[in-house]
Structures are given as C-alpha cells and as structure tokens.
Amino acid sequence: MEENIRIPSHVSIIMDGNGRWAQKRGLHRSAGHVEGVESVRACIEAAVETGVKYLSLYAFSEENWNRPESEVSDLMNLMAKSMLNELSAMLGNGIRFIVLGHRSRLDAELNARIDECMERTKDNDRLTLVVFLSYSGKWDILQAAKRFAVELADHPERREELLSCGPEIFDGYLVTKDIPDPDLIIRTSGEMRMSNYLLWQGAYSELLFTDVLWPDFRKDEFRKAVEAYSKRDRRYGKVK
Ligand code: FPP
Numbered sequence: 001m002e003e004n005i006r007i008p009s010h011v012s013i014i015m016d017g018n019g020r021w022a023q024k025r026g027l028h029r030s031a032g033h034v035e036g037v038e039s040v041r042a043c044i045e046a047a048v049e050t051g052v053k054y055l056s057l058y059a060f061s062e063e064n065w066n067r068p069e070s071e072v073s074d075l076m077n078l079m080a081k082s083m084l085n086e087l088s089a090m091l092g093n094g095i096r097f098i099v100l101g102h103r104s105r106l107d108a109e110l111n112a113r114i115d116e117c118m119e120r121t122k123d124n125d126r127l128t129l130v131v132f133l134s135y136s137g138k139w140d141i142l143q144a145a146k147r148f149a150v151e152l153a154d155h156p157e158r159r160e161e162l163l164s165c166g167p168e169i170f171d172g173y174l175v176t177k178d179i180p181d182p183d184l185i186i187r188t189s190g191e192m193r194m195s196n197y198l199l200w201q202g203a204y205s206e207l208l209f210t211d212v213l214w215p216d217f218r219k220d221e222f223r224k225a226v227e228a229y230s231k232r233d234r235r236y237g238k239v240k
Contacts, residue, residue, distance in 0.1 A: 005230035010054035010193035011222075012205070014040070014197055017189025017213030030074040035215035038084050046222035047095065048127050054179055056130035058197050062102060062139050079133070080110050080141060083117050090117070094126030100175045101135035102143075130179060144173035150195030176201050184229045188214045206232045 006198045018032030025031075040057065045084040060075060063223075083097075090097055106114070115135075148170065152162050171177060181201045187193075190211040194202065208225050210217070233240070 004040035005227060007051045007226060007231050008206075010050070010056065010182045010184075011041065011052050011178050011226070011229075012058070012182035012185045012202075013057040013217075014058045014185065014187040014195060015214040015217075016187060016191055018215060020189065021213040021215040026210050029071060030078075032213075033075055033078055034213055037039060037078065039214055039217045040082070040232055041086075042218040043222050044095065044118065044127065046219040048095075049219075050223065050226050052127065052226070054128045054130065054182075056179070056182065057193075058132045058135070060101075060133050060135070061196060062134055063196065065105070065134070074231050076110060079131075083113055086122065087117055090121050090124070090129070094124045095121060096124040096128045097121045098128060098130045100130060100180070101133040102139055103134070105134045108207070128179065132197075135175075136196040137194070137202075138196055140174050140176070141200055142174070144170065149174050167171060171200075174200060181205065184208060184225065186210065188212055188217050204234070204236050206234065 015036060018036045019029040020032070021035065022029050022032030040138075043057075044055060050104075059079065064075070065072060089095075097117045099118065103111060103114070148162070149179070152159065155162070181203070182198060182205045185198070185202055185205045186208045188210055190209070192209045198205070206229055208228055210221065210225070212221055
C-alpha cells in the first residue's frame with residue numbers, strides 16, 4: 001500500500017454478490033454467505049492494519065426479510081454463530097462490536113447474544129465494528145421522526161427550540177447517533193445503487209463500486225479501496 005495516504009475514519013460496505021458467487025460454482029446460495037464471513041474477517045483485519053476506526057457492514061436489510069424463509073434463517077444462524085466464534089478474537093484485538101437496526105424483529109436468542117457481545121466489547125477502542133441488521137435508511141429516518149414528534153408533543157415548552165433544530169440535532173434521533181457518518185461507502189458485485197442504506201448519513205460519503213463479488217473482496221481489495229478514497233477531492237458542496 002502507498003505511504004502517507006489519507007485514511008478514511010469510517011468505511012462502510014454494502015456486501016453484495018454472495019448468491020452469484022455460489023451459483024457460479026454450482027453451490028447453494030448459503031455457501032456464498034458462509035464464504036462472505038471470511039471476507040468480513042479479512043476486512044476487519046485490513047481495517048485495523050490501515051488505521052480505519054469504524055468499519056460498518058450492511059448485513060441484512062429490512063427488505064431482506066422478504067427472502068425465502070430458509071435463506072433468512074440460514075443468514076440469522078450464520079450471524080449468531082459468527083458472533084460466538086469471533087467474540088474472543090474481538091476481545092483480544094480491541095474491537096468494539098455494535099449492532100444497529102430494527103432489533104425488535106430479531107429473535108430473542110439472537111438479541112441476547114448481540115447484547116452480550118456489545119456489553120463485553122464496549123470498552124474497546126481500536127476499531128468499532130458496526131453490523132447493520134434489519135436496517136434500512138427510510139426505517140431509521142422514520143423512527144427518528146416519530147421520536148422527535150413524541151418529544152415535541154410531550155414538551156410544548158420546548159416547541160420553539162425543537163422546531164428550529166438543524167440536521168446536527170436530528171442526527172441525535174437516528175440509531176447511528178454515536179458513530180460518525182461514513183467517509184467511504186463501498187458496494188461490491190457491480191450493482192450501483194444505495195438499496196435503502198445510510199440515506200441520511202451517506203449524504204456526503206464518497207461512493208466506490210466494484211465488480212468484485214463479496215466473497216472475493218479480501219484484504220487487497222479493501223486496501224485498494226482506501227487508496228482510491230485517498231485520491232478523492234472532498235468538497236462538501238463548497239469551492240476549493
Ligand atoms: C448479499 O448477497 C449479502 C447478504 C444479503 C448477506 C451478507 C451477510 C454476510 C456475509 C454474513 C455477515 C456476517 C457477519 C457476522 C456480519 P446476495 O445474497 O444479495 O447476493 P446476490 O446478489 O448475488 O444474490
């Protein structure tokens with residue numbers, strides 16, 4: 001990797017192409033998800049090595065609940081198993097683990113395991129790994145707006161203050177309130193859309209699309225993406 005490059009603080013990935021990776025090999029789609037976990041592991045290592053502080057992964061969208069029941073349960077089991085397998089590695093490597101999304105749709109056992117992993121890793125600060133599970137951007141904005149409306153109704157004396165709030169205050173109602181907006185959003189497998197991901201938080205993210213399928217996206221691909229980011233000119237709508 002080149003030296004003296006600008007490292008993004010937060011890299012976020014829309015992991016796509018597991019099914020196609022498996023189909024190309026005549027395997028069941030779930031084999032692609034299993035192989036995808038190896039890419040998750042490789043990207044965590046690469047993030048730590050390059051000095052990225054936040055790595056977030058779009059693991060399961062609200063729309064993914066509409067997949068066949070067997071695929072949904074395979075994915076949930078894989079997620080639960082991976083958490084269990086990786087907990088000691090996360091503890092040993094200073095990784096803080098966070099799950100964000102519509103948690104009440106997940107089953108109680110998985111939620112309990114997530115809570116345990118989050119609790120046990122909460123003081124780590126080398127890398128924060130955020131897994132978006134049962135998440136969608138529109139869901140997040142809507143739940144924030146509803147909580148904002150409840151606060152307004154409960155506190156008429158704060159009406160003026162609340163109604164004059166700017167985006168930075170509204171940020172505080174989103175489930176991502178404790179993590180910075182992504183500097184770089186990567187999507188694998190050649191698809192070029194946001195698929196209801198971080199719609200608010202990604203307003204000024206750099207986007208990088210690659211044809212590489214997620215199970216083939218390993219350390220070298222991660223490093224190449226960070227290098228490509230460091231050459232981008234971020235202007236945030238201003239003139240330089
Ligand atoms: C998209 O590929 C991938 C997913 C919907 C699941 C991604 C989840 C994992 C790799 C497991 C992650 C595990 C942890 C612990 C975070 P696709 O099935 O949509 O592929 P296709 O477009 O080729 O059909």
